[in-house]
Amino acid sequence: MKILLLSAYDADSHRYWHQNLIRQFPEHEWTVQTLPARYFAWRIRGNSLSWAFGEQRPLLEQPYDLLIATSMTDLSALKGMIPNLASIPSVVYFHENQFAYPATDKAHKSVEPQILNIYTAACADRILFNTTYNRDSFFNGARALLKKLPDHVPAKLISQLEERASILPVPLETELFKPVQAHLKALTEWRDNNHKALRIVWAARWEYDKGPAHLLAILEQLEEQNTDYRLCLMGQSFRHSPKEFKLIGERFKHKLVQFGYAESREEYLQWLRTADIFLSTALHEFQGLSVLEAVACGCTPVLPAREVYPALFPEQYLYRCSEDISREATAACAKLTETTAEHETCEPPDVSYISWQNQRAAYDAVLKSTTAKN
Structure with a gap:
């Protein structure tokens, strides 16, 4: 299986996850693209531009059997800018979500990171969360945000996303x-x-x-x-x-x-x-x-x-x-x-x-079932 993995804000925990994921499944052919975990506001909004119109574009235009992206990836924009990605079965992994961070006076108050989380989840075939707390805080936050929007809010969006969601922790070595x-x-x-x-x-x-x-x-x-x-x-x-x-x-x-x-x-x-x-x-x-x-x-x-x-x-x-x-x-x-x-x-x-020994089968099932549906 040829798998494209995108980590748009490659923090230590994200790197720990995808490096061990690749080690656990050497039978697959992996192509990994990452962006540094800095300049948060630019990275979360601009990663699709960086990849779609940068040196990495030829790699992203290759044929793949599966696309795996972290939740920081602006997957909806990326699929529009690189059309062949839209036809590839996709999994989004949520290490965190933008609805559950503690407030700080230093942070720029914007709902855009939250909206981008929703967009990315909406265009994925499978949505994975590392814990029930992460999943529940995401969906509760998304519901609350959508209720504040003035009109033409899709009534069934959250329930549709919930049907695609599963819990799969970051395993320990x-x-x-x-x-x-x-x-x-x-x-x-x-x-x-x-x-x-x-x-x-x-x-x-x-x-x-x-x-x-x-x-x-x-x-x-x-x-x-x-x-x-x-x-x-x-x-x-x-x-x-x-x-x-x-x-x-x-x-x-x-x-x-x-x-x-x-x-x-x-x-x-x-x-x-x-x-x-x-x-x-x-x-x-x-x-x-x-x-x-x-x-x-x-x-x-x-x-x-x-x-x-x-x-x-x-x-x-x-x-x-x-x-x-x-x-x-x-x-x-x-x-x-x-x-x-x-x-x-x-x-x-x-x-x-939570060890890889006990979680590998669950990951294998996700990889196989996502590609089998398409």
Whole structure:
């Protein structure tokens, strides 16, 4: 099968997904086109222009058996600009949707990204979401938006899209579930020299939607309580990352064993394998790959009871959320204390169902059934 895969905003999680997808199905002939995950407003609106009238056009004009695109792809415009794409069976994969992002004063308020999500879904044969939370927030948001439009709104559009929708998570690499000994010197020292300290990992993009203000408040309370802990703080930083990260690096230097991006995938996983707890403060999360990876590596999750987390994990791993950051930090610290007390007898939840070993058959069925319908 010849498959064209388009990732219009190729963020780390998107790349993780399509690279492993290709590894799982080497029997197919893959052509992959990506665009960098930057300049969001331009990328989400201009990707069809970049591809249709750029150097990549000859590749997109080739005959394919299947087209797979991420939800950032302006698929409706692309099919119009490159007509042969319109006849190819298509699957759209939603890693996220534009209806469920937390509001920020810095973001340009526009419904265009949401409309583009609807257009792309409308011209796909199959619509895949990584979680039920992602699917439900997309359809609920789309319904609410369409109700605001003045006239000639197609009454059955959402129900038609729902009929084409399925849940198919981003699978984890099967290797994550295999026990591996830590070999890196720094990590071995963290494990051996700080065996009495609570070893906490926080790993996410260094952006406002991952809750840096909440993380700072939690660390301040842990200090006030004289909690014995060490923090491994990882993730991709940016030129304009929130100021809280700089403050954390300055105020909690004595607690930090890692501050910033891990030098390699191996090192990142080794930090997870030698930690006790994975802490999240995310204000938005559609699947939480970093959390799932950490749990697969043996970490016990401590997560806010919002977004996708309540659908993925039992209540015992969740702390109460509040609009008051200080109150939420108090709840998180209490959950950390509770989890620490139970750590020796409480095993991390089982997330093996989301491994490629257990998800490959479902992906294979989607690929085959989509092409069979056309």
